[in-house]
Amino acid sequence: MAGDRVIVVGAGFSGLAAASALAGAGVEVQVLEARDRVGGRTLTRRLPDGGWLDLGAQWIGPTQDRMYALVAAHGLTTFPSPAVGRPTVCWAGRRLDTAPESAGQVFATLDGLAAQVDPAAPWRAARAAEWDRLTLGGWLDATAPDPGTARYVGRLLAGGLLAAGADEVSLLQLLFYLAAGGGTGSLLEMAGGAQQDRIVGGPATLAERMAAALPAGSVRLDHPVEEIAHDGTGVRVRAGGEPHIGAAVVVAVAPALAGRIRYAPPLPALRDGLTQRMPMGSAFKVHARYPEPFWRPDGRSGVATTDAGPVTETVDNSVPGSPTGVLTAFSYGDEARQLRRLPVAARRAALLDALVALHGPAAARPADLVEYDWSADPWTRGCFCGMLTPGSWCDYGPQLRPPVGRVHWAGTETATRWSGYLEGAVAAGERAAAEVIAALG
Amino acid sequence: MAGDRVIVVGAGFSGLAAASALAGAGVEVQVLEARDRVGGRTLTRRLPDGGWLDLGAQWIGPTQDRMYALVAAHGLTTFPSPAVGRPTVCWAGRRLDTAPESAGQVFATLDGLAAQVDPAAPWRAARAAEWDRLTLGGWLDATAPDPGTARYVGRLLAGGLLAAGADEVSLLQLLFYLAAGGGTGSLLEMAGGAQQDRIVGGPATLAERMAAALPAGSVRLDHPVEEIAHDGTGVRVRAGGEPHIGAAVVVAVAPALAGRIRYAPPLPALRDGLTQRMPMGSAFKVHARYPEPFWRPDGRSGVATTDAGPVTETVDNSVPGSPTGVLTAFSYGDEARQLRRLPVAARRAALLDALVALHGPAAARPADLVEYDWSADPWTRGCFCGMLTPGSWCDYGPQLRPPVGRVHWAGTETATRWSGYLEGAVAAGERAAAEVIAALG
Numbered sequence: 001m002a003g004d005r006v007i008v009v010g011a012g013f014s015g016l017a018a019a020s021a022l023a024g025a026g027v028e029v030q031v032l033e034a035r036d037r038v039g040g041r042t043l044t045r046r047l048p049d050g051g052w053l054d055l056g057a058q059w060i061g062p063t064q065d066r067m068y069a070l071v072a073a074h075g076l077t078t079f080p081s082p083a084v085g086r087p088t089v090c091w092a093g094r095r096l097d098t099a100p101e102s103a104g105q106v107f108a109t110l111d112g113l114a115a116q117v118d119p120a121a122p123w124r125a126a127r128a129a130e131w132d133r134l135t136l137g138g139w140l141d142a143t144a145p146d147p148g149t150a151r152y153v154g155r156l157l158a159g160g161l162l163a164a165g166a167d168e169v170s171l172l173q174l175l176f177y178l179a180a181g182g183g184t185g186s187l188l189e190m191a192g193g194a195q196q197d198r199i200v201g202g203p204a205t206l207a208e209r210m211a212a213a214l215p216a217g218s219v220r221l222d223h224p225v226e227e228i229a230h231d232g233t234g235v236r237v238r239a240g241g242e243p244h245i246g247a248a249v250v251v252a253v254a255p256a257l258a259g260r261i262r263y264a265p266p267l268p269a270l271r272d273g274l275t276q277r278m279p280m281g282s283a284f285k286v287h288a289r290y291p292e293p294f295w296r297p298d299g300r301s302g303v304a305t306t307d308a309g310p311v312t313e314t315v316d317n318s319v320p321g322s323p324t325g326v327l328t329a330f331s332y333g334d335e336a337r338q339l340r341r342l343p344v345a346a347r348r349a350a351l352l353d354a355l356v357a358l359h360g361p362a363a364a365r366p367a368d369l370v371e372y373d374w375s376a377d378p379w380t381r382g383c384f385c386g387m388l389t390p391g392s393w394c395d396y397g398p399q400l401r402p403p404v405g406r407v408h409w410a411g412t413e414t415a416t417r418w419s420g421y422l423e424g425a426v427a428a429g430e431r432a433a434a435e436v437i438a439a440l441g
Numbered sequence: 442m443a444g445d446r447v448i449v450v451g452a453g454f455s456g457l458a459a460a461s462a463l464a465g466a467g468v469e470v471q472v473l474e475a476r477d478r479v480g481g482r483t484l485t486r487r488l489p490d491g492g493w494l495d496l497g498a499q500w501i502g503p504t505q506d507r508m509y510a511l512v513a514a515h516g517l518t519t520f521p522s523p524a525v526g527r528p529t530v531c532w533a534g535r536r537l538d539t540a541p542e543s544a545g546q547v548f549a550t551l552d553g554l555a556a557q558v559d560p561a562a563p564w565r566a567a568r569a570a571e572w573d574r575l576t577l578g579g580w581l582d583a584t585a586p587d588p589g590t591a592r593y594v595g596r597l598l599a600g601g602l603l604a605a606g607a608d609e610v611s612l613l614q615l616l617f618y619l620a621a622g623g624g625t626g627s628l629l630e631m632a633g634g635a636q637q638d639r640i641v642g643g644p645a646t647l648a649e650r651m652a653a654a655l656p657a658g659s660v661r662l663d664h665p666v667e668e669i670a671h672d673g674t675g676v677r678v679r680a681g682g683e684p685h686i687g688a689a690v691v692v693a694v695a696p697a698l699a700g701r702i703r704y705a706p707p708l709p710a711l712r713d714g715l716t717q718r719m720p721m722g723s724a725f726k727v728h729a730r731y732p733e734p735f736w737r738p739d740g741r742s743g744v745a746t747t748d749a750g751p752v753t754e755t756v757d758n759s760v761p762g763s764p765t766g767v768l769t770a771f772s773y774g775d776e777a778r779q780l781r782r783l784p785v786a787a788r789r790a791a792l793l794d795a796l797v798a799l800h801g802p803a804a805a806r807p808a809d810l811v812e813y814d815w816s817a818d819p820w821t822r823g824c825f826c827g828m829l830t831p832g833s834w835c836d837y838g839p840q841l842r843p844p845v846g847r848v849h850w851a852g853t854e855t856a857t858r859w860s861g862y863l864e865g866a867v868a869a870g871e872r873a874a875a876e877v878i879a880a881l882g
Contacts, residue, residue, distance in 0.1 A: 129608065133576045133609075135575070135576070135832060137574045137832075138574050138579060165832060167573065167574035167831070167832040168574075168830070168831065168833060169832075224703075256717050260700070260703075262819070263819070266817065266818070267819075268817065269814060270778060270816075272817075272819070272822060273720065273723065273778075273816060276697050276822060276823070277720045277830070282710075282714065334835065334836050337710075337711060337836045373710060375711075375713070375714060376707065376713075378707035378713070381714075382710075382714065382717070389609070389720070389830035389831065390576055390608070391578075391606060391608040391610075394775065395778045
């Protein structure tokens with residue numbers, strides 16, 4: 001095994017974690033990355049005021065132990081997400097401090113169902129087929145105590161967790177995600193939940209350090225992989241016309257991207273079918289920068305959720321070392337797609353209207369409004385992550401992880417804990433590396 | 442316009458029809474085909490007994506005027522599908538001559554809903570969003586008079602029309618398909634419907650003649666397109682490392698294949714998102730060849746439908762000029778995927794059991810059992826056609842046809858009449874050619 005060479009496709013967190021584990025085991029790794037940077041779905045924009053914006057994935061929280069360990073190992077630190085004060089909930093045209101109890105009841109019902117789902121094998125749940133044929137929207141219509149609650153919960157869960165509309169994800173897809181992330185409390189909370197902490201300098205800084213810690217020359221940027229040929233003796237990966245030879249390959253990108261690579265021999269029908277049925281989510285994340293965090297003196301946290309579009313939620317995304325106040329707004333699913341279709345000026349106006357509705361007139365004039373559209377990025381194709389379409393989990397879910405010959409699959413979509421998160425990406429990369437090491441003997 | 446050069450991606454019926462229309466208008470065409478043959482989702486296997494098997498698309502019927510005209514124009518003829526005698530319906534373990542009336546009632550309800558859907562714009566139906574969030578399976582559970590009827594109708598419509606399970610297609614997707622094909626009667630019938638006639642020699646023979654009628658050198662086989670670069674001045678299409686320059690390009694492949702091509706600049710987010718949300722169906726079509734059509738002396742037509750898997754339906758697929766009797770069995774969706782996972786001997790045994798259940802013990806020993814798995818073919822990725830996943834029609838449906846700069850879209854999935862059929866493929870190719878001709882002025 002030592003002396004073997006393994007190709008890793010993609011230098012996001014999953015690919016970097018796989019490469020690191022392989023290199024640590026004495027395997028020579030060659031990471032091929034399509035973009036001109038590492039970090040995958042993380043992207044940090046440094047600002048002249050000493051601050052920065054996280055344009056992609058940005059949070060870590062309790063039980064995401066791999067991420068905290070990586071942060072420490074690479075000499076970085078975390079800081080608590082600023083969420084001091086009362087949140088805002090816009091509900092039926094009114095501004096409240098908390099969502100009505102009816103929402104909590106639906107969350108509890110969903111957590112109860114999620115407890116029946118093993119995130120390593122959602123297709124084995126006794127009611128898997130039934131839950132997969134229902135969209136979350138359809139289930140909420142039938143289950144929530146009133147239409148307003150159905151609407152609010154659908155936006156918060158399908159949107160906030162999967163960056164989708166409640167009508168395009170199955171109940172089973174949501175239950176899988178809840179089970180993998182520890183339930184609605186763990187997934188939705190700031191302090192004590194998945195949004196608890198951020199990384200000083202942004203997660204992209206961590207990705208850069210992970211890449212730098214690999215042996216020199218391990219990562220090649222601007223090397224989009226076009227073809228993976230594999231047989232009993234090894235793999236031959238073509239990127240930009242050049243062949244890269246190895247004993248195995250770890251494909252550490254989302255299924256929607258893995259499906260664009262050509263395979264020789266072609267992938268088995270069911271594995272190829274998986275890549276046709278796992279579209280990326282559709283989020284629009286916009287950062288509004290203000291001279292200062294104007295909401296804090298009023299005792300407001302900047303955290304807001306709402307039952308009316310186009311924005312589903314906001315957070316205070318300010319960072320230490322900069323006086324600037326940042327409100328980051330998220331729009332999901334069809335509302336994100338509607339924003340995307342607008343001309344820039346109209347989109348800006350719609351976003352500012354939404355911010356004013358949530359945070360008052362002071363939100364109307366940010367110094368700057370920064371957006372980055374992951375759905376328009378051909379090396380991502382959307383965010384936060386891929387999700388199986390309704391009715392697809394039972395047949396295609398089992399294809400997520402089993403290797404095809406010497407082709408192994410990583411990426412956060414293959415994780416069984418914290419799927420869709422940085423933690424899941426790292427865990428999946430490490431799992432794929434262990435698989436390869438075992439296979440190479 | 443005359444003197445311009447246009448690239449066509451794909452030499453299926455849609456690409457060939459586009460090329461033919463362009464060439465007829467004096468445009469130079471270059472058709473680039475990934476396979477070593479033309480014909481796309483049609484494939485004819487010639488047999489030593491003088492007969493042939495149609496391994497892919499095979500039927501044409503009333504109102505498919507373009508197809509009948511093409512058959513005549515290329516010196517071919519049709520013959521009526523052999524369906525003389527009584528059909529067989531297996532229902533709740535019994536063999537009947539017709540399906541119970543309850544199935545017809547559900548068909549009528551669906552035809553009534555389909556009448557509210559414009560197949561050129563399903564997203565404009567008043568209840569589009571509601572119908573798209575429901576899977577057909579979920580709708581049938583709530584609507585059919587009993588579970589047996591729900592099951593039978595779901596298998597026949599999601600399966601027989603879309604090669605899918607009722608739980609993986611939305612009600613709106615089915616209504617679109619019904620509206621585009623003239624309703625359940627038009628779509629399901631042999632005589633008088635979409636299965637009325639076949640082409641002597643198979644449709645692949647027609648594709649070969651369509652290709653041969655183009656100017657010499659127009660079609661290049663073994664040229665899989667890897668990249669389409671386009672700007673205000675023209676297109677540059679890379680296939681097998683070679684560049685092909687043109688004034689415009691017609692992409693005449695299914696969205697799931699179009700999404701594998703790299704575009705420069707990248708496709709707009711919504712158009713790329715469409716290609717992530719339109720998987721191909723999953724059919725398993727198997728031909729059992731017998732010394733003679735043993736079912737005919739008993740007054741049976743060989744046409745059978747059943748409420749129990751793994752086979753959903755069979756037809757008499759014998760051809761003139763050969764004494765052989767051919768029963769062709771279709772399996773769809775999860776049942777097709779289960780068959781696909783079985784070792785060959787077990788699959789063969791399961792198929793023969795199903796044939797015996799439908800056609801008696803004489804079906805047990807065919808001389809030959811011929812299968813072809815379109816889902817394992819990387820230049821098709823499944824059949825019959827692509828379908829939008831539940832919840833996707835309203836946002837992504839409008840992206841099906843509008844060109845992106847000089848990139849135009851054909852393929853049967855873009856048709857507004859007979860989408861999913863050969864007729865739709867040809868109509869879509871002609872529509873895209875007309876678009877290009879108008880754009881080139």
